Amino acid sequence: MKIDEAIQDVQRAETELAKRLRLTGERHAVEHDLFHLGHTLARKCGEHLDRLATVAGKYGVQAESAPAAESPGLLETARHKASELLGRSEMTGMLLLRDLRELYLRAQEAEITWVILMQAAKACRDTELLEIATQCHSETELCGKWLRTRIKETSPQVLAVG
Amino acid sequence: MSDRIAEVWGSRTSYPAGGDWPARVDEFVEDGVEAGGVDWVQSACVLCSNGCGMDIGVQDGRIVGVRGRSEDRVNHGRLGPKGLFGWQANNSPDRLTTPLVRRDGELKPATWDDAMNLVVDRSRQVLTEQGPLGMGFYTSGQLFLEDYYTLALMVRGGIGTPHLDGNTRLCTATSDFALKETFGTDGAPGSLTDFDSCDTLFAVGHNMPETHTVLWSRMLDRLQGPDRPKLVVVDPRRTRIAQEADVHLALRNGTNLALLNGIQHELIANGWVDQKFVDAHTVGFEKLASTVAAYPPERVAEICGVEADDIRAAARIIGASERLVSTCLQGVYQSHQATASACQVNNINLLRGMIGKPGATVFQLNGQPTAQNTRETGANGDLTGMRNWQNPAHVEELAKLWNLEPAQIPSWGPPTHIMQILRYAEEGSIRFLWITGTNPAVSLPELHRIRSILGQDRLFVVVSDPFLTETAEFADVVLPAAIWGEKTGTFTNHDRTVHLSEKAVDPPGEARPDMEIFIDYAERLGLKDKDGRPLIKWRTPEECFAAFGEATRGRPCDYSGLSYEKLRGGSGIQWPCTDESPDGTERLYSDHVFNTQTEYCEDYGHDLLTGAAHERKDFTDQQADGRAILKAAEFSPPHEPPDDDYPMLFTTGRTAYHFHTRTKTRRAPQLQAAAPEAWVELGTTDAERLGVAEGDFVRVESRRGYLEAKARIGGVREGVVFAPFHYGYWDKPDQKAPTAANELTSTEWDPVSKQPLFKVAAVRVTKTGRPVEERS
Ligand code: SF4
Numbered sequence: 001m002k003i004d005e006a007i008q009d010v011q012r013a014e015t016e017l018a019k020r021l022r023l024t025g026e027r028h029a030v031e032h033d034l035f036h037l038g039h040t041l042a043r044k045c046g047e048h049l050d051r052l053a054t055v056a057g058k059y060g061v062q063a064e065s066a067p068a069a070e071s072p073g074l075l076e077t078a079r080h081k082a083s084e085l086l087g088r089s090e091m092t093g094m095l096l097l098r099d100l101r102e103l104y105l106r107a108q109e110a111e112i113t114w115v116i117l118m119q120a121a122k123a124c125r126d127t128e129l130l131e132i133a134t135q136c137h138s139e140t141e142l143c144g145k146w147l148r149t150r151i152k153e154t155s156p157q158v159l160a161v162g
Numbered sequence: 163m164s165d166r167i168a169e170v171w172g173s174r175t176s177y178p179a180g181g182d183w184p185a186r187v188d189e190f191v192e193d194g195v196e197a198g199g200v201d202w203v204q205s206a207c208v209l210c211s212n213g214c215g216m217d218i219g220v221q222d223g224r225i226v227g228v229r230g231r232s233e234d235r236v237n238h239g240r241l242g243p244k245g246l247f248g249w250q251a252n253n254s255p256d257r258l259t260t261p262l263v264r265r266d267g268e269l270k271p272a273t274w275d276d277a278m279n280l281v282v283d284r285s286r287q288v289l290t291e292q293g294p295l296g297m298g299f300y301t302s303g304q305l306f307l308e309d310y311y312t313l314a315l316m317v318r319g320g321i322g323t324p325h326l327d328g329n330t331r332l333c334t335a336t337s338d339f340a341l342k343e344t345f346g347t348d349g350a351p352g353s354l355t356d357f358d359s360c361d362t363l364f365a366v367g368h369n370m371p372e373t374h375t376v377l378w379s380r381m382l383d384r385l386q387g388p389d390r391p392k393l394v395v396v397d398p399r400r401t402r403i404a405q406e407a408d409v410h411l412a413l414r415n416g417t418n419l420a421l422l423n424g425i426q427h428e429l430i431a432n433g434w435v436d437q438k439f440v441d442a443h444t445v446g447f448e449k450l451a452s453t454v455a456a457y458p459p460e461r462v463a464e465i466c467g468v469e470a471d472d473i474r475a476a477a478r479i480i481g482a483s484e485r486l487v488s489t490c491l492q493g494v495y496q497s498h499q500a501t502a503s504a505c506q507v508n509n510i511n512l513l514r515g516m517i518g519k520p521g522a523t524v525f526q527l528n529g530q531p532t533a534q535n536t537r538e539t540g541a542n543g544d545l546t547g548m549r550n551w552q553n554p555a556h557v558e559e560l561a562k563l564w565n566l567e568p569a570q571i572p573s574w575g576p577p578t579h580i581m582q583i584l585r586y587a588e589e590g591s592i593r594f595l596w597i598t599g600t601n602p603a604v605s606l607p608e609l610h611r612i613r614s615i616l617g618q619d620r621l622f623v624v625v626s627d628p629f630l631t632e633t634a635e636f637a638d639v640v641l642p643a644a645i646w647g648e649k650t651g652t653f654t655n656h657d658r659t660v661h662l663s664e665k666a667v668d669p670p671g672e673a674r675p676d677m678e679i680f681i682d683y684a685e686r687l688g689l690k691d692k693d694g695r696p697l698i699k700w701r702t703p704e705e706c707f708a709a710f711g712e713a714t715r716g717r718p719c720d721y722s723g724l725s726y727e728k729l730r731g732g733s734g735i736q737w738p739c740t741d742e743s744p745d746g747t748e749r750l751y752s753d754h755v756f757n758t759q760t761e762y763c764e765d766y767g768h769d770l771l772t773g774a775a776h777e778r779k780d781f782t783d784q785q786a787d788g789r790a791i792l793k794a795a796e797f798s799p800p801h802e803p804p805d806d807d808y809p810m811l812f813t814t815g816r817t818a819y820h821f822h823t824r825t826k827t828r829r830a831p832q833l834q835a836a837a838p839e840a841w842v843e844l845g846t847t848d849a850e851r852l853g854v855a856e857g858d859f860v861r862v863e864s865r866r867g868y869l870e871a872k873a874r875i876g877g878v879r880e881g882v883v884f885a886p887f888h889y890g891y892w893d894k895p896d897q898k899a900p901t902a903a904n905e906l907t908s909t910e911w912d913p914v915s916k917q918p919l920f921k922v923a924a925v926r927v928t929k930t931g932r933p934v935e936e937r938s
Contacts, residue, residue: 031585032909036801037772092589146772153575153582161295161591 202543213655259671302529334668352523367493
């Protein structure tokens with residue numbers, strides 16, 4: 001049985017996704033929705049890891065926890081600065097689109113690692129793991145859908161203007 | 163008539179459950195005017211979404227007063243203080259009477275020709291350099307249906323940009339989206355007469371005594387009459403409605419969703435669910451039940467800062483109701499998890515089977531008088547006639563109506579919301595912004611940011627308004643607009659009642675109706691249909707209204723059976739009004755078939771946490787097909803929790819005497835005298851801790867800005883600070899300290915409705931004792 005591998009893949013993918021969500025949110029903090037939702041969804045990744053930790057030990061895998069967020073006060077200051085500097089340039093659009101695309105791929109990766117884990121859980125008749133994986137999977141899938149929506153809205157303005 | 167400043171709701175005219183609300187005609191005419199010499203012209207009030215029927219009194223070509231229409235179904239003759247006194251703004255000496263054009267940094271009078279040519283030249287330049295996506299339009303909730311429909315065609319069909327929104331985004335976007343999420347399309351299910359027969363009222367974040375004074379009179383007449391309905395109120399403030407409540411849940415702002423989940427938890431756990439109704443007419447019950455199972459009263463009490471027993475008591479009242487009317491307003495719409503929470507209020511009525519019959523409905527109420535029309539005409543986040551931008555057949559219908567190629571109408575994404583439009587202006591991809599009848603320099607969040615965006619040189623700003631507002635100060639061109647009483651048109655209130663408002667007097671100077679300005683612009687710009695004929699086919703409001711009737715035929719907001727002739731005299735008429743239902747329709751969904759058929763619905767819905775848009779297949783997977791959708795959501799904490807530096811929660815709101823940024827109500831002497839200046843409300847224990855006494859000046863500060871105002875003590879829960887949002891600067895340009903509540907609010911919006919959040923910000927309060935002018 002190699003379920004430990006699948007669990008570690010999920011851990012890696014969710015950790016990476018959380019990091020990217022925060023990074024993108026902060027780099028594009030003038031896109032206020034990205035900033036807020038990026039942090040909310042990164043927190044969700046952390047919750048996923050915590051839930052997985054409750055069963056990981058059974059398969060000999062060490063618990064992982066997501067990297068912590070910074071304090072909102074600090075970010076607020078950074079955001080204002082960024083808004084003045086970066087936010088007024090049209091080049092931010094291309095950068096934004098590229099970062100969103102990258103983030104979307106991270107979300108897709110995390111999503112498929114959950115699918116793999118779900119399949120393994122089914123075959124091993126581990127209902128506890130299956131329940132966790134199913135719920136986390138649907139949340140991760142939503143993260144991808146959200147990014148898809150955001151990318152569809154952003155690309156016309158970035159690419160068709162000028 | 164009693165002193166209607168002191169007695170906002172007038173004398174009581176109580177009536178029993180199911181009875182007719184007695185008529186009472188409220189009237190106000192200027193001193194010295196002889197009633198005999200007054201001509202009365204039919205209209206309705208445009209100072210809130212109740213839309214009370216009123217006649218305008220005219221003498222010698224001047225408006226001299228108003229009186230309520232006793233036969234009107236909305237108000238039975240009553241008017242509130244804003245309705246009675248607000249019309250005086252029309253006669254204000256500082257109305258704009260000529261166009262203004264900025265020359266050498268200053269706004270100078272100009273001719274219409276000069277001003278319009280400048281607007282058109284700049285439009286052409288931006289269209290050439292940036293394309294249609296370089297053009298943005300931001301309109302009002304106070305124009306008429308005819309203005310909006312003309313604007314929607316001009317922008318979406320003619321210019322071909324999705325960047326058109328209304329300031330209704332600030333007041334009713336969540337109402338619109340919550341209705342679409344649950345019922346498949348926009349449209350208030352119920353009728354105002356449901357207040358007459360209900361046995362239970364559930365008001366969530368709705369300070370009705372201040373926002374909708376005449377509707378509150380109706381409720382007071384029930385509450386203080388025989389067969390008093392039970393009342394449950396959710397609000398962090400001890401408002402007048404909260405004082406009348408059987409249970410008042412004074413929760414922490416930002417926690418509505420947890421509370422509503424808690425109430426649903428109790429309804430389900432105690433079997434207070436109409437299971438037959440739920441099984442036959444809804445989808446999503448299992449998911450909802452499993453979601454709210456995690457919200458027992460004790461947990462919710464902790465999140466919301468209320469007593470668990472009060473949650474139980476509230477649920478018991480709702481669970482025992484036989485005719486339940488629920489209402490929501492800004493306390494939900496402008497707060498954290500707005501659409502998600504508004505959907506839970508819909509759920510509560512659905513769980514109880516309380517919809518589509520007398521006394522049983524949910525009202526996702528509106529704020530502004532003509533907000534409903536921006537939604538119907540497509541001058542905000544929707545397509546004309548409640549069409550679905552993701553449904554190619556709907557877009558084709560529109561293209562056919564407008565004689566355009568379908569590809570001309572932007573439908574690759576949802577219509578752009580105002581905060582995004584401003585973001586595009588900030589980054590420089592939008593270079594032309596036309597603002598009609600609204601004042602974003604006071605009403606949008608985080609004002610220093612708004613001012614810096616509007617003040618950019620590369621952005622060309624056109625403002626149409628009756629007055630020189632704070633926003634007009636940023637304009638390159640200002641166009642003087644005719645308003646209510648000076649033009650004919652229609653508008654629709656929050657129970658779908660359509661009123662005709664006739665022209666009573668000429669506009670001042672060269673001011674013109676917005677519809678005429680749009681037609682003029684479209685012609686000068688040369689906007690054409692696909693056969694090369696002028697895009698806009700109508701010239702008069704009546705022709706426009708008839709065209710809109712055709713545009714809505716077969717859609718939920720069907721106006722095809724309405725005409726000006728039919729709306730003249732008598733009362734207003736509720737849509738849908740068709741050949742089959744010529745007198746209008748009092749309630750939607752009386753057959754419990756909802757508008758969730760894939761081909762018919764207005765929206766495929768969203769994930770409530772992230773706002774991820776569902777696509778067609780997601781929607782069809784739910785197999786709603788005429789059943790209402792019970793949407794579930796988890797509570798997630800607000801994004802700016804109080805901390806050591808900013809330990810309190812800030813919320814904003816309204817007074818009965820003012821409307822929006824006071825451009826009209828400040829010019830009515832009685833209203834101005836009743837609420838002349840900004841204030842701040844603090845809870846008793848917080849005031850003690852801060853050493854603040856009633857009338858002391860305080861400074862309220864967030865990470866984004868501050869305001870200073872006199873303190874009023876009591877009336878809010880501990881840890882919460884309240885300020886009204888009306889007080890900008892146009893009447894006091896030399897004022898030293900800011901008073902606009904939106905200096906403090908943050909740039910954040912609901913992920914689904916994109917409504918900005920004005921009810922959750924972390925702040926600190928310090929006592930300054932005296933106003934800044936007296937301090938130095
Ligand atoms: S309740 Fe609203 S519509 Fe009625 S008079 Fe007052 S402001 Fe006008």
